[in-house]
Structures are given as structure tokens and as C-alpha cells.
Amino acid sequence: MKNTLIAAVLSLCTASASAQLPAPLKTDITTRVNAMYPWLDTVYKDLHANPEIAFQEVRTAGKLAGEMRKLGFEVTEKVGKTGIVAVLKNGAGPTVLVRTEMDGLPMEEKTGLPYASRAKAVSNGAESFVTHSCGHDVHMAGWLGTARTLSEMKAKWKGTLVFIAQPAEEIVSGAKAMLDDGLFKRFPKPDYAFALHSWPLAHGTVGFNSGPVSSNSDAIEIVFKGRGGHGSAPDKSVDPITIAARFVVDVQTVVSREKDPKEFGVVTIGAIQGGTVGNIIPDNVQVRGTIRSYSPAVRAKLLDGVRRVANASAAMAGAPAPDVQLISGGAAIVNSEALVAKTEAVFKDAFGAANAQRMPAMTASEDFSLFVNEGVPSMFFFTGVYDPKAVAEAEREGGKPIAFNHSPFYAPVPEPSIKTAAQAMSLAVLNVLGR
Numbered sequence: 035m036k037n038t039l040i041a042a043v044l045s046l047c048t049a050s051a052s053a054q055l056p057a058p059l060k061t062d063i064t065t066r067v068n069a070m071y072p073w074l075d076t077v078y079k080d081l082h083a084n085p086e087i088a089f090q091e092v093r094t095a096g097k098l099a100g101e102m103r104k105l106g107f108e109v110t111e112k113v114g115k116t117g118i119v120a121v122l123k124n125g126a127g128p129t130v131l132v133r134t135e136m137d138g139l140p141m142e143e144k145t146g147l148p149y150a151s152r153a154k155a156v157s158n159g160a161e162s163f164v165t166h167s168c169g170h171d172v173h174m175a176g177w178l179g180t181a182r183t184l185s186e187m188k189a190k191w192k193g194t195l196v197f198i199a200q201p202a203e204e205i206v207s208g209a210k211a212m213l214d215d216g217l218f219k220r221f222p223k224p225d226y227a228f229a230l231h232s233w234p235l236a237h238g239t240v241g242f243n244s245g246p247v248s249s250n251s252d253a254i255e256i257v258f259k260g261r262g263g264h265g266s267a268p269d270k271s272v273d274p275i276t277i278a279a280r281f282v283v284d285v286q287t288v289v290s291r292e293k294d295p296k297e298f299g300v301v302t303i304g305a306i307q308g309g310t311v312g313n314i315i316p317d318n319v320q321v322r323g324t325i326r327s328y329s330p331a332v333r334a335k336l337l338d339g340v341r342r343v344a345n346a347s348a349a350m351a352g353a354p355a356p357d358v359q360l361i362s363g364g365a366a367i368v369n370s371e372a373l374v375a376k377t378e379a380v381f382k383d384a385f386g387a388a389n390a391q392r393m394p395a396m397t398a399s400e401d402f403s404l405f406v407n408e409g410v411p412s413m414f415f416f417t418g419v420y421d422p423k424a425v426a427e428a429e430r431e432g433g434k435p436i437a438f439n440h441s442p443f444y445a446p447v448p449e450p451s452i453k454t455a456a457q458a459m460s461l462a463v464l465n466v467l468g469r
């Protein structure tokens with residue numbers, strides 16, 4: 035009886051797994067992506083050589099809008115400052131959102147590639163080089179490739195595509211800007227949402243997971259207040275330097291002694307500013323840091339602990355209460371288990387089980403979570419960008435490391451990286467559309 039039940043359940047699972055995309059549709063996607071690659075290569079290298087920073091993506095948005103109009107999408111520009119929304123309605127069926135980011139980073143590219151960026155922009159009041167060192171140019175090329183593949187295959191599916199190009203992901207502001215500008219009110223609200231991120235994996239591979247895949251991020255901004263005085267007479271002052279020093283050390287016990295050791299959580303103090311010279315006790319010291327976590331419970335525990343240790347450090351010195359600000363920088367992306375399972379089957383089938391694997395969550399944060407938290411079942415996944423041999427070498431003890439995202443040497447291999455991105459995203463989207 036038990037065995038019969040298990041067999042029945044197993045056959046049900048197999049039935050739903052085999053109800054995935056029919057093989058000819060998969061071949062169709064691959065053929066089309068291969069055929070359109072010269073176009074993607076040109077667009078990619080142009081975007082790579084001309085990056086723009088957060089909320090300045092005017093040229094980039096114009097370029098994407100133009101290409102999407104040629105593909106038959108109805109395009110609205112300036113949604114959330116520089117964002118664009120491209121809609122393609124194709125009969126009754128699910129609405130699927132596909133997101134790319136558009137912004138580069140204010141840093142100098144050092145890859146030496148023939149299409150390397152020499153672009154500059156004003157960032158925080160100072161001129162800086164600009165580079166696509168997070169791979170958002172790969173995402174844009176993959177996004178265009180997916181849009182073209184699905185528009186060419188229009189006869190094979192039913193539903194609505196909502197392709198969004200989001201500004202300012204790097205400063206975790208663009209998703210909010212688009213939502214505040216009516217993204218889910220002025221345009222069809224999606225039944226599913228997808229986004230991908232390039233990652234230093236081997237090209238041709240995809241990585242994913244269900245549950246949290248990026249971290250909650252909260253910023254720490256504390257001002258410890260003392261009473262300034264002469265360095266030779268500490269008894270006539272309250273020293274905020276020793277208070278800050280004690281805080282920086284003691285706050286780590288919140289992580290090591292209070293948090294469940296099985297759960298992810300990080301507190302990093304990245305900046306301390308106070309004082310001018312050695313013989314003056316300053317009036318105050320500023321401390322800045324970041325708190326990362328996956329679960330809401332750990333997040334609450336760390337926020338509470340940081341605040342408590344800051345207050346206690348000041349109280350121990352008889353100092354006034356510090357000014358503690360803990361600023362929310364975004365929630366973790368939590369992938370839909372059902373959507374990931376459905377997509378995993380099609381990825382494994384298309385790329386082979388060895389090239390489509392579950393991977394741990396990243397400790398970085400991403401504002402794609404804001405779309406997910408509007409109640410949209412979503413999947414955020416990763417695609418590889420490096421020669422598999424280089425990745426294997428980097429994994430070898432003492433091997434040559436490969437450049438991670440945000441490195442001035444981050445250099446995706448264009449063709450296989452973009453093809454995999456376009457193919458994977460087309461498969462994922464087509465898999466949930468009506469047919």
C-alpha cells in the first residue's frame with residue numbers, strides 16, 4: 035500500500051516534470067539566440083564601452099527603448115527617473131516580468147579589453163571613471179536576447195511580457211523609484227517575475243536556489259558623544275574614542291554570542307571618524323557599518339544588539355546617549371520554491387544537470403526584492419561568465435584567482451555568457467507562459 039502510494043506520487047512528479055517545455059521549443063530558442071548573436075555582441079560592446087552611473091542611464095535607456103520598439107514592444111520611458119517599461123501583449127495568459135538593471139559603477143576599468151570603458155561621470159560631486167564591473171551590460175544583452183527570442187516565437191505562447199530596465203540598482207534605489215512611479219499600477223502586475231545576475235561561475239552554467247538568495251541589508255550610522263578636552267587631562271573630559279573602540283570590538287559578540295550560529299549574519303564596521311591630532315580628546319566620533327542577514331528573526335536580533343551595545347558602550351563611560359541610526363537598505367530576495375522547482379527542471383534538461391545546479395545564497399543585497407515583496411512569485415538566478423578552465427584553476431589550492439563582480443578586472447567572456455543568459459531567461463519565461 036505504502037509502496038503503491040509512493041509509486042503514485044513519484045509518477046505524478048515525473049508527469050509534472052515531463053510536462054515541461056517540449057523539446058522543439060528548446061531547440062527553437064537555442065537556434066534563434068545563436069542566429070541573433072552578432073546583433074547582441076554589437077549592442078553589448080557598445081553598452082560596455084559607454085556605461086552610466088545610477089539615475090544617469092539616459093543614453094543606455096534610450097538605446098534599450100529603441101531596440102525594444104523595433105521588436106514590437108510598447109515602450110514607456112522615464113518610469114522611476116531613467117527606467118523603462120516594455121510591454122508585449124499576446125492573448126490571454128500569465129503576465130511575466132523580466133528585469134534588467136542598467137547602471138555601471140563609479141570606478142576605473144583595468145581589463146585592457148579592446149572595448150573597455152574610458153567613460154567618466156560626476157559621482158557624489160567628484161569626477162570618476164565609470165565601468166560595467168557588475169555585469170549589468172551582460173544582463174541587458176541577455177534581456178534584449180530574451181525579448182527578441184520571445185517576440186519571434188509569438189505564435190508559440192500566450193500571455194503578456196513586461197520587460198523592465200531598472201535604473202540605480204547599485205545604490206539600491208531604482209526598484210523603489212519604479213514602484214513609486216506606479217510600475218504595478220500603470221502597467222500589468224506580473225504573475226511571475228525573473229531576474230538574473232552574472233557571476234564568476236563557468237560560462238554555460240546557471241546557479242539558483244529557493245528561499246533567500248541575497249541578504250537583508252541595514253546601514254549603521256552612530257555618533258558617540260563625549261566632551262572634548264586636553265589629551266593630558268582625560269579626567270576633565272569624556273572620551274568618545276575609547277567608547278567607539280569598545281563598541282567596535284563588543285558589537286561582534288552580538289554575532290558570535292547572541293545569534294544562532296547556524297544562521298547567516300554579519301556586522302561590519304567600515305568607517306570610524308573622530309579627532310584631529312594626538313593631544314586633543316574630540317567631542318564626538320562617527321561610526322559607520324553594515325548589517326547583513328537572511329532571516330527576519332536574525333535581522334531583528336542583530337539590529338537590537340547593535341543598538342544595545344552602542345548605548346551600553348556610552349553608558350559605561352558616563353557619556354550622553356549616542357545618536358544611533360539603523361537605516362534599512364533592502365530586504366533579502368526570497369525565491370518562490372514552486373517557481374524554482376519548475377524552472378530547475380527545464381534548466382537541467384537544457385544545460386545538463388552538471389551545468390544547472392543549486393548554489394548558496396549570496397551575502398550581497400539586491401533591490402529586486404522589492405518587486406518580490408509586492409507578492410509576486412519570483413526567481414533570481416545566476417549565470418556564469420568565465421572560461422571553465424579559469425574557474426577550475428581559481429578553485430585549485432594556490433591557483434590564479436578570477437575577478438569577482440565590482441573588481442576593476444571583471445571581464446565576462448561575451449559570447450558564451452550572453453548566449454547562456456538569453457537562453458536561460460527565454461526558457462524560464464516560456465516555461466510559465468500559456469501555450
Ligand SMILES: [Zn+2]
Pocket residue numbers: 168204439440
Ligand atoms: Zn553590483
Ligand SMILES: [Zn+2]
Pocket residue numbers: 168169170203231
Ligand atoms: Zn549587480
